[in-house]
Amino acid sequence: MRTHVISSRLLYVFMLGLMISLAACGQGNNPQATNSTPNTSAVTPTPALDVYGTPITIPKSAPQRIVSLAPSISEILAALNLQSHVVGVDAFTNYPASMASIKKVSSSTGFNVESIVALKPDLVLSSGGLSNKYDTQLTRLGLQVIDLPAPDFAQTLDQITLVGRLTHTETVAQPLVKQLQQQITQIHNTIKGTAATKALLEVDNSTPGKPYVFGGGSFGDEMAQYANITNIFHGNKTNGGYPQVNDEAVIAANPQYVILTEDLLYGGQPLAAYKRANWGNIAAIKSHHVYHINSDIMQRPGPRIVQGLRCLAQIVHPDKFSEKLPDYCAASA
Incomplete structure (x- = not known):
């Protein structure tokens, strides 16, 4: 039997997510992704x-x-x-x-x-x-x-x-x-007019069948909105925005893309995701749309947020980008 172990990095993510969630109490919910210009200066x-x-x-x-x-x-x-x-x-x-x-x-x-x-x-x-x-x-x-x-x-x-x-x-x-x-702004203009695409944004799969994911209010969920992606667990804000769900919920949501952001040690291997039990009929699996992105560029509120946004946008809207997917998308640091 496999023992459930959560990475120390995920513990940091939970702590930060909880603080962001507490700070947001009393504020209105952010709408899901739209094609309006994301203007941080506003x-x-x-x-x-x-x-x-x-x-x-x-x-x-x-x-x-x-x-x-x-x-x-x-x-x-x-x-x-x-x-x-x-x-x-x-x-x-x-x-x-x-x-x-x-x-x-x-x-x-x-x-x-x-x-x-x-x-x-x-x-x-x-x-x-x-x-x-x-x-x-x-x-x-x-x-x-x-x-x-x-x-x-x-x-x-x-x-x-x-x-x-x-x-x-x-x-x-x-x-x-x-x-x-x-x-x-340039990334937004590049994907302007695209249809919002459903995606699973996974944070940790240490316990097979019960992954932790980016939920509503998490940094990854917000980034997904800017990339015109519909996070299938946007409505779940438990655990500070990092809920633990089950395979049944993932299968029912039928995401078009699966984005793994955890370390390889904790489930972040696209090839292994294709072999997960009962995932065979998920749209993302059938179309081979499973990707891994470095969690740091999707979690840390710093200069590399643009990299995380670029990776998400290009993975889900590849026809809008002429260059190959940057190496930093899957880099370990």
Whole structure:
């Protein structure tokens, strides 16, 4: 009998998804995918408040020793060319290589306060309350800790701008955000007029027959909407937007595409998906439309969200793209 094991990466995803879900309480549901132009710049800018609703104080001078407690923050710092000023990162930071090689200050079980303090950072950045058990302790030890709210897809560019302000790199952040917005608009224009396509967006299949999926309100679900994809579990918002479903529900929904975003170790192998019991009559299986996408580019609210969007859009609307599917779509990091 196979023992059910959820990857440590999935545990991180659940934590982040839950924080996003809690932050969204009281807001109206997002409509499913439409052909209206996704304009992130039209969204109200992220207020200068931390995850606890406390006003954020922008450092008077540029931080020289930064610790990142979230992989999305690490990727933003790298995009702002701040690698040389980052002295510590969380255990899940794996991209880019220059950040992955920096001293780790956490493990799958939590953060190492002593290790963080020993690095003498003048700024500690986190996101979505991932370090909420440690934020107060670190602050009492004299460190400036800023735990940013977990952004949704549309707010990600606002967060990049905010990190630019916090690190005094606005001159880098502003053109980066402009470029990312242009790329999002270009992808939208490329797939404009296409029909919405039903897809299963799988997160983990450690327990065969009972996969975890992207549900309503999850980062992957939002990205699917921008790619004009109808997530078959958009209406299921349990488990912070990452519900565990069963094969019967997948079969009944009959997706036209199956998108696997988990590691190969946890079910992310397209060839194996074709052999799953009772899946033979699913439209995606019959038409050989099963694909694997790197989970990081579909989960992390940072500069690579455009890559995730591009992969989803091109997989489901291949006739709209003249270039081959980018290698980063299935890359492991």
